[in-house]
Amino acid sequence: MTHEVVVKMQGIRKVFARVVANNNVDLEIRRGEVHGLIGENGAGKSTLMNILYGLHQPDEGSIEVDGNPVEIKSPLDAIKLGIGMVHQHFMLVRSMTVLENIILGNTPTKGGFIDKAKAKQKIEKIMDMYGLKIDLDSRVYQISVGQMQRVEIIKAIYRGAKVLILDEPTAVLTPLEIDELFVVIKEMAKQGCSIVFITHKLKEVMAVTDNITVMRRGVVTGFVKAEDTNTRQLASMMVGRDVVFQVEKTEATPENVVLELVNVNAINDRGLKCLKDVNIEIRKGEIVGIAGVEGNGQTELIEVITGMRPFQDGRIRLVGKDIKSLSIRERRDLGISHIPEDRLVIGVSKDCSIEENLIVLRYRDRDISINNFMQRKTIEDYCWNLIDRFDIKVASGKDPITFLSGGNMQKVIIARELDANPTLLVAGQPTRGVDVGAIEFIHTQLIAMRDEGVGILLVSSEIDEILSLSDRIYVLYEGEIAGNLVNENINEVELGLIMTGSIQKVAGTSP
């Protein structure tokens, strides 16, 4: 097997509105190799590949294909250069047949008519070559997700892809389908294709790749041969060891149980099982962190607790009271506060003012409204009180909430949720996308709430945040509690291994 370099990316830098997604990234893809690209969500893997596929333009850096410098302005350019990509979300026309989907945009014609026979012949050759079997005449809505992925792969090869980018291909597959995919990937590599395999599951990367590039926060933190490494080393490269936050806090004094989840099972929007027999317990006066790579059930866990997602079986109790059948409003009235993961979509109404966003949990209270009439003056006073207490930088409460920076907008949400006097606070990614000053402020507030006796569930994809704030930690992996740790002398590498599904560590009972 030759080892010539087919794609060489050098010094790639890409900045999205203040966020550095890629910084001085180098990547080499050789002929006939399976190249693993791993890292946490937001590490910059997808950005890098979108640049290679022409979906984004790099701010700096160069790309060479087969030794020639190229400029890839669109996916069309990428396809011409033999680069294909299979996205996480398939781009197929559901009502059309598999064959029609494959030849869409690259249709062989004969006298103005589609030459289906010729197309079929060409596709069957590809299928034989790589062992990709699929019925060409079934319609896309009839086939399974795994088969749709095959259609996407065949489509890319049909268009002449020599380098195939697979963006988290296993996320949507069943274990059996994953095994089948690996066989196909290995066969393709043997035939001289190069494959970039994006994932954050270390077992998979060890099983199928030749070389591995690790990314973290927009930079490459490691390049290794798969045979020379192990999951432990990869985990430490992926998670990193630099602790940025240091929060001062005293020993927690947990009291009685606030929230209890017993064998909770739930399905996600795609109809797949996303929570499997989850048992969680949160006590008054402690911060319980949920660690895990994003997409392993954290979002659904938050939704199940706050009432935004109904679930199948299992029990959920708030201070001993069964709340499974209660609405969001009833749960809020019982004292659940919720800092949502997606600030802009869930946490605020962008077309409303700062005041309107601040009073949403209290507008029915006495004084804020009397006989259903909103009391302008009381609202103003109430909001200014919060604005001062939480140090929110605003000119006027009447301004649209979108005038605020990410950090101040998050403070609006936190002020609102904390002022509701919760017994349980569910905090999803409370410091995502906010500046360092606001992070410190938010952390201090969370600790203060804990010391006042609130039970806090902290979901974060920042391991450092989990480690510095939590008293206990649960690790979610593929919807299961893969780890259950007390936050004393936690080995970060071990945590990384649990998060990536390499090991499990569940203690019998929590303290």
Next chain:
Amino acid sequence: MNLKKLFTSYRGLFSSITQKLVIVVVALGIIMLILGIAGYDPLFLLQGLGRGLNKDIGGTIRWTAPLILCGLAIAIPLKAGVFNMGVDGQLYLGAITSTAIGLLLFGKLAPILIIFIAIIGGMLAGMIWALIPGLFRVLWGTDEVITTLLMNYVALLATDFLVLGPLRGEGATGTTYSTNSLDPSLWLPRIIPRTSTNIGFIFAIILAIIAAIVLYKTTLGYEIKLVGTNSIFARYAGIRSKKVIILTFLISGAMAGLTGAIEIFGVHHRFPGRFNPGLGFDGVVVSLLASNNPIAVMFSGFLFGLLRNGAMNMERVTEIPRSMSDIVQAFIIMTATATFATYRLKGKFREIFRKLKKYLHYKTTSSSSEEA
């Protein structure tokens, strides 16, 4: 507060009013151009509008009343993100119900009581007709634009059936079918003598003001705004979105049914088959031009009343067809939607300008360096 401060605090209001006026003037300009091209005197349009403001102000107000009510019937649910395209159907059912009550109860109760019951009946009919798509929307997520539109046909044909069948009036022929006339004691009082202008106009003004108070001063208005601007956020905060959505459907249906009852008891005094010239759809334009603000709906309702009346006058005194007023409305819709598009385009233009500037700058600097 000094003048400058006053201006800055209301700058948004001023600029949006200016923007609306520009829309109207541009649309009128275009229509005059078309009149000119078609070989008519463009000034006839202005004359027609002038008459509608002066001698025939009664005719203008006669149309303003239902247009304000229909504008509100569109604007209020739109605040909650609900598009009730079924105002016409709800209006028809309100009209036929109130007519039936007026005809059946006449002589049995005091006239004032009958009028009252008929109007309430008309509003209830409109509410029931609006409740059906409302329930479809909150229970199964059915798109209300489709269901309300389709239900218009059902309502229209149902009134056809009633007017041609059980409620058919004496002397009604196949083409001009209608019910019997209501007794003059049941007619709504006129506010301008010898015109069709009735107290419905006063109802419309009062309701617009009430709508503004409800939307901007009450908890219900706040909930409507939250649901309309971000329904996920409303759900997350524990707002009962379904209740709010159903309420707006009901309010809208009540307004539409009221419009129907007022048209019958105030203007036609009987139910002429298919009498409604599309007030519900005009309501969409009224609301669009008013940015769904009830106070602004009063003014844009008046403007469209003036247009409709002006166009009818124009037809009366010249040979220019009334459909010209429809064309004016169409142009107002187009200019109004075009302004939304330009907001988005502005960014694009700015970027092109920036690139052009950069390019020119590059050219001049490179040429100057060559000179050097």
